[in-house]
Amino acid sequence: MKKTLLVLSLCLVAVMMCLTFAACGSSGDDAAADADAGAAGPYTIYSDNAFAPFEFLDEETNEYVGIDMELLAAIAEDQGFEYEVKNEGFDASMGAVQSGQADAMIAGMTITEERAETFDFSEGYFEDGQILVAPENSDVAAWEDLSGKKLAAKTGTMGADYAAANADKYGYTVEYYEDSPTMYTAVTNGANAACVEDYNVICWAIEQGEVQLATVGDIVNPAYYGFAVKKGQNAELLDMFNAGLANIKDSGKYDEILAKYGYGE
Numbered sequence: 001m002k003k004t005l006l007v008l009s010l011c012l013v014a015v016m017m018c019l020t021f022a023a024c025g026s027s028g029d030d031a032a033a034d035a036d037a038g039a040a041g042p043y044t045i046y047s048d049n050a051f052a053p054f055e056f057l058d059e060e061t062n063e064y065v066g067i068d069m070e071l072l073a074a075i076a077e078d079q080g081f082e083y084e085v086k087n088e089g090f091d092a093s094m095g096a097v098q099s100g101q102a103d104a105m106i107a108g109m110t111i112t113e114e115r116a117e118t119f120d121f122s123e124g125y126f127e128d129g130q131i132l133v134a135p136e137n138s139d140v141a142a143w144e145d146l147s148g149k150k151l152a153a154k155t156g157t158m159g160a161d162y163a164a165a166n167a168d169k170y171g172y173t174v175e176y177y178e179d180s181p182t183m184y185t186a187v188t189n190g191a192n193a194a195c196v197e198d199y200n201v202i203c204w205a206i207e208q209g210e211v212q213l214a215t216v217g218d219i220v221n222p223a224y225y226g227f228a229v230k231k232g233q234n235a236e237l238l239d240m241f242n243a244g245l246a247n248i249k250d251s252g253k254y255d256e257i258l259a260k261y262g263y264g265e
Helices: 002-038 067-079 090-099 158-165 180-188 199-207 235-251 253-260
Strands: 043-047 056-058 063-065 083-087 119-121 126-135 150-154 173-177 194-198 213-225 228-230
Touching: 043 067, 043 090, 063 067, 067 083, 067 235, 067 253, 090 228, 126 158, 126 180, 126 199, 150 158, 150 180, 158 173, 158 194, 158 213, 173 180, 180 194, 180 199, 180 213, 194 199, 199 213, 228 235, 235 253
Parallel strands: 043 083, 150 173, 150 194
Antiparallel strands: 056 063, 119 228, 126 194, 126 213
């Protein structure tokens, strides 16, 4: 009888220990799951380094500001995710996303079918197009006037694609630059007869007195800018961007940001 009671006691102790360990394990797993569920970032997001008014260095604060920077901050706050921005240039940003070095990019990147083969895009957040730009009082009044001349374009951009696609048609050669300011300088000092740039970007530079250039002709390739991730990856981040964009539009924050840079009603 005593032997039977001893066996039963030992079995009961063993069962209680198993239940205790199971409960502890479940609690740890649940905590880890809860932590994962609440995690949102930090994400590494690349951007351009000189593309005002969308991203540019504020010399007083030594920080990057602009429409893209403020939209991203407002959307992140709305959706509760953390991020770090690296302003490395447009072409470098595309490369970083494609290689997996960056989770996403926001850099005034036009949404196109060709790019959609490599990137997944958010809903469009700003519409723009490209335009020909020449020195004030230049004899370049249309694309046809570029015959035999050199046209500047920024590497990896829609402007560069348009310039290359129409080089034979208009008889010019294309020279490529890594950023907008360098491209503008090449036109101003006569190294290139003209350049092709996003309309709102060059208009900002002209209005701010940063360049002595003028737009020529009409806008081409009107399309929307989008936030981009590598195709098939970071779908959650993309969804948060879209949801946050919709929310800040509804709240008026989107219009407030654009108005700060002279856009909107």
